[in-house]
Amino acid sequence: MDITLNPADLTHTIAFYTLALTSIVAALIVVTAKRIFRAAVALAVVLICGAGFYILLNYDFIAGVQLLVYVGGIVILIVFAVMLTSSLESIEEPPSLGRKALGLFSSLAFLATAVIAFSETKFPLSSISAEQPKDVAKAVGRKLLDYGAGGYVLPFEVISLLLLASVIGAIVVARNPKRKNEGSAT
Amino acid sequence: MLDFLFGQLVATHATFDVVTLSDRTTQALAEDPWLAAGYALLGLAGVGGFLSLLGMALIYVERKVAAHFQCRLGPMRVGWHGMLQSVADAIKLLLKEDIIPDRADRVLFLIAPVFSIIATTLGLILIPMSPSLQVVDLNIGVIFISAVSSFGVLGILLAGWSSNNKWSLLGAMRAGAQFISYEISVTLSLLVVTLFAGSLQLSEIVQSQQDGWWIWRGHIVGLVAFFVFLIASTAELNRPPFDLPEAESELTGGFHTEYSGLRFSFFFLAEFINMFIASALAATLFLGGWMPFHIGGLHTFNGLMDLIPPGLWFAGKTTFIIFLIMWVRWTFPRLRVDQLMRLEWKFLLPVGFINLFAAATLVITKLYFFPW
Amino acid sequence: MSFSPELHHWLILSTILFSIGIYGVLTRRNAVGVLMSVELLLNSAAMNFLIFNHYASKPFIDGAIMALFIIAVAAAEAVIAMALFVAIFRSRKTVDVTQINTLKG
Numbered sequence: 001m002d003i004t005l006n007p008a009d010l011t012h013t014i015a016f017y018t019l020a021l022t023s024i025v026a027a028l029i030v031v032t033a034k035r036i037f038r039a040a041v042a043l044a045v046v047l048i049c050g051a052g053f054y055i056l057l058n059y060d061f062i063a064g065v066q067l068l069v070y071v072g073g074i075v076i077l078i079v080f081a082v083m084l085t086s087s088l089e090s091i092e093e094p095p096s097l098g099r100k101a102l103g104l105f106s107s108l109a110f111l112a113t114a115v116i117a118f119s120e121t122k123f124p125l126s127s128i129s130a131e132q133p134k135d136v137a138k139a140v141g142r143k144l145l146d147y148g149a150g151g152y153v154l155p156f157e158v159i160s161l162l163l164l165a166s167v168i169g170a171i172v173v174a175r176n177p178k179r180k181n182e183g184s185a186t
Numbered sequence: 187m188l189d190f191l192f193g194q195l196v197a198t199h200a201t202f203d204v205v206t207l208s209d210r211t212t213q214a215l216a217e218d219p220w221l222a223a224g225y226a227l228l229g230l231a232g233v234g235g236f237l238s239l240l241g242m243a244l245i246y247v248e249r250k251v252a253a254h255f256q257c258r259l260g261p262m263r264v265g266w267h268g269m270l271q272s273v274a275d276a277i278k279l280l281l282k283e284d285i286i287p288d289r290a291d292r293v294l295f296l297i298a299p300v301f302s303i304i305a306t307t308l309g310l311i312l313i314p315m316s317p318s319l320q321v322v323d324l325n326i327g328v329i330f331i332s333a334v335s336s337f338g339v340l341g342i343l344l345a346g347w348s349s350n351n352k353w354s355l356l357g358a359m360r361a362g363a364q365f366i367s368y369e370i371s372v373t374l375s376l377l378v379v380t381l382f383a384g385s386l387q388l389s390e391i392v393q394s395q396q397d398g399w400w401i402w403r404g405h406i407v408g409l410v411a412f413f414v415f416l417i418a419s420t421a422e423l424n425r426p427p428f429d430l431p432e433a434e435s436e437l438t439g440g441f442h443t444e445y446s447g448l449r450f451s452f453f454f455l456a457e458f459i460n461m462f463i464a465s466a467l468a469a470t471l472f473l474g475g476w477m478p479f480h481i482g483g484l485h486t487f488n489g490l491m492d493l494i495p496p497g498l499w500f501a502g503k504t505t506f507i508i509f510l511i512m513w514v515r516w517t518f519p520r521l522r523v524d525q526l527m528r529l530e531w532k533f534l535l536p537v538g539f540i541n542l543f544a545a546a547t548l549v550i551t552k553l554y555f556f557p558w
Numbered sequence: 559m560s561f562s563p564e565l566h567h568w569l570i571l572s573t574i575l576f577s578i579g580i581y582g583v584l585t586r587r588n589a590v591g592v593l594m595s596v597e598l599l600l601n602s603a604a605m606n607f608l609i610f611n612h613y614a615s616k617p618f619i620d621g622a623i624m625a626l627f628i629i630a631v632a633a634a635e636a637v638i639a640m641a642l643f644v645a646i647f648r649s650r651k652t653v654d655v656t657q658i659n660t661l662k663g
Contacts (some may be wrong), residue, residue: 009562016563021570027575029581030594036292037347042630043594044340050601053571054625056563057612064329066604066645069629072336072369076362076599076634077341081590081640082360085647088291088350093567095585103584107577114573123565123614130616137326137386140626152623159630166634170641175646 023049034091036082044075061137104108204314204389207232233311237540238463241455242272248458248512255516282447285443287350290444295346299445299452301341306456308334308437309463314389316476316497325425327388328376331467332369335422338456339365345453346441357440361431362525364421367530368428371418374538378404378411378545379471392475399474405546405553412472414538420511421526423457427518428526461511462504469503476500535553568609575602589646589653593639604628635661 020044021071029042054063095103133139147153207229244270246261253260261268264299277349286295305374309331311321324330339362346358380386382404392401401408421428442453469475476496480488521529573596582595611621617643643653650658 011463015560016567023322024571024574024578027578027598028596031578031586031591032566036588037291037344037592039591039594041294041297041340041344047600047601049607053540053568054608057568057608059608059612059625060324060326060621062608062625064326064333065626065629067333068329069633070597070601071340072333073366074633075340076336076343076366077636077640078590078597079340079347080362081593081643083343083347083355084644085590085653086588087561088289088347092586092588092591095587095656099585101582107581108585109566111573111577111578115570118566118569123610125565126614126616132612132616135325136619136622143619143623144626150620154588155627159627163630163634166637170637173638174338174641174644175655 012056015052019052022118034094035088036090036092037079037084037088040075040079040082043070043078047071047075058132059136061140064146092158195207202332203317204320204323204393205318206320206323206389217349229311229450233321237307237310237459238276242276242460244458244462244508245275245454246272247508249515250419251509251512252516255513264287268496276451279451280448282552284447284449285444289443291348294344294498295444296449298341298345298348300448300458302338302456303341303452305334305337305341308337308464312388313463313466314392314470314475315466315500316495317389318498320389323387323389325387328380328391328471329511330464331377331388332373335460335463336365336369338460340454341453342441345445348476349417349441349444351444352428354443357437361441363426364424364428364430364526367527368418368421368534371414371530371534372422373539374542375411375415375418376460376471376541378407380547381549383409384550388475388497389472392470392477395474396480398480399472401472401479404545404548406470407541407548408472410443410537410541411545412468414534414541416507418530418534419468422513423460423464423511425461427520429520430526449451461508465507465511466500466504469500473503473507474499475503476477517540529542565613568613569606570604572602572609575605587654587656587660589639589643589655592655593636593643597636600628602631627657630646 026042026045026049030039030046033039033042040168047066051063051066054060054066094100143150144152144156207225211222211225211229212223249271250260261271264270264274286292312327312331314320314368316324342361343358346354346356346361347442349355377529379391379400382400383391385391385394395403397403401412404411424431431437432442435445442450445453472482476499478488478494478496478499480491576647579595579598579602582598583592586592586595607621607624609627611618611625612634639662652658
């Protein structure tokens with residue numbers, strides 16, 4: 001057992017375990033909370049911790065996008081969905097025992113399988129001398145608009161189409177058919 | 187000491203050295219952990235103190251500006267020209283009874299103001315106030331600032347929901363809808379400057395303006411982006427004329443109806459500091475931040491301008507924009523919800539997209555530099 | 559064995575988050591809760607991409623781009639799901655997934 005006393009490494013390790021503990025506890029709250037709004041707040045905590053993990057892995061740009069899109073967009077959307085479909089007093093019934101057992105069994109089975117699988121596998125780790133691109137944002141931007149080999153310009157365009165389609169789809173699905181004639185934007 | 191506050195007093199061209207507090211801490215960490223701890227403590231105390239002092243100052247200024255717009259005097263009793271009014275108000279707020287509604291969701295009700303104030307603090311530490319007065323300088327600064335500003339709205343949504351009051355809930359939903367809509371326009375105009383400067387790092391964006399500020403170096407595009415940013419961020423701040431989430435004539439107090447005492451003051455403080463952050467961001471991105479007024483090529487003139495310390499430049503520009511936002515409050519009537527949405531989706535958003543396109547064209551053709 | 563996080567620490571973490579998500583998808587009654595659990599799954603999948611990018615192909619950035627795509631897809635999915643919930647709630651007055659069984663013969 002070697003515990004390195006290099007302060008930078010130490011802070012890194014402490015940050016990792018603190019974030020890991022917080023995110024696991026918050027994730028458990030997400031799946032078990034009886035009040036759905038509390039689950040949404042816990043989800044926000046999990047996602048913020050996720051951004052923390054990305055910063056620990058040195059992908060600061062992805063962490064920023066995670067905060068911007070997940071916490072700033074998706075969580076707020078989910079909160080809206082909660083506000084529109086339930087009230088403060090609505091408390092969710094706990095799942096039936098059979099369902100609970102099924103859920104526990106499948107999640108534990110997955111956990112066990114995955115842990116065994118990757119403890120048996122030898123991953124091709126990159127050499128220690130390998131350097132991460134210094135400016136992740138720049139590297140990602142170049143790669144996304146690169147149309148040569150290994151470029152991602154086509155998936156990028158497809159994603160933008162997907163987003164457009166989902167926006168239009170959402171408007172069509174959510175609009176109230178009884179109020180078709182009103183042209184207001186709200 | 188003076189150096190720490192204002193950076194280098196006289197700087198020749200392109201020699202502003204940016205040293206942030208987190209840089210100092212990391213540097214000290216390798217040599218002397220105690221010094222690093224000292225820096226960290228200094229940063230914490232500095233940010234906390236700055237937050238509360240600035241909040242009180244802004245509240246005082248707001249009341250004075252409001253009063254003079256209405257030909258009144260405003261607070262005059264406590265201290266010289268009412269200077270200590272905010273302190274008195276703060277003491278009053280702290281001594282008030284802390285009420286939690288009986289049927290509120292207690293946990294969320296207690297968390298909500300904390301969420302708001304944390305979001306505000308996270309935004310504040312990124313602002314470059316002078317070359318050596320910045321707490322952290324992330325290289326995704328612009329993205330990070332617009333990301334953490336959304337935590338604040340999460341706090342508002344929490345507050346509205348957990349109060350178990352229909353006015354609070356309505357106010358919170360309005361705040362959320364307004365925020366999500368106007369966030370797009372804010373981000374679009376931030377992107378314009380990011381394109382010009384070629385960086386997301388706030389200090390680098392400031393450095394990129396040493397031949398002229400983006401508001402005029404970007405021709406009409408910079409100007410349009412500046413105004414879109416100003417309008418959209420006023421809406422994000424829930425300030426009049428976009429103060430629907432707390433419209434007192436319709437919703438009593440909006441999302442903070444049920445809050446009192448310390449918790450209410452958290453929301454109040456966060457709101458005013460957010461105004462400062464938005465103004466400081468506008469000053470940093472469009473008006474050069476701490477960068478003195480420079481015209482590319484005129485070395486004598488630039489040298490003369492450099493005599494004024496960068497911290498003062500930053501303070502001046504930010505104060506100007508804060509005054510502008512307060513001015514708007516007393517000039518325009520409140521919008522209706524549908525007008526609010528129409529303004530964003532049918533006007534600001536298309537303008538923002540066209541502007542971004544024009545900005546990209548300018549950058550590709552390198553037309554945004556001054557001809558001399 | 560060292561305490562500082564290595565590849566397997568990270569993998570165990572993301573797997574735990576993923577299995578918690580699986581539990582949530584299978585047991586939640588409220589449809590919004592199911593959506594949240596799905597977000598947990600997507601988040602831990604994105605994290606796995608970044609973990610492998612960091613430890614197995616450091617000089618490249620493809621894993622980060624995959625993570626970006628996952629985030630974008632998650633956003634699209636949340637938008638559609640929210641629209642569906644609102645529409646379902648309007649006609650059925652509930653978003654309990656055990657009650658929404660019109661398609662059952």
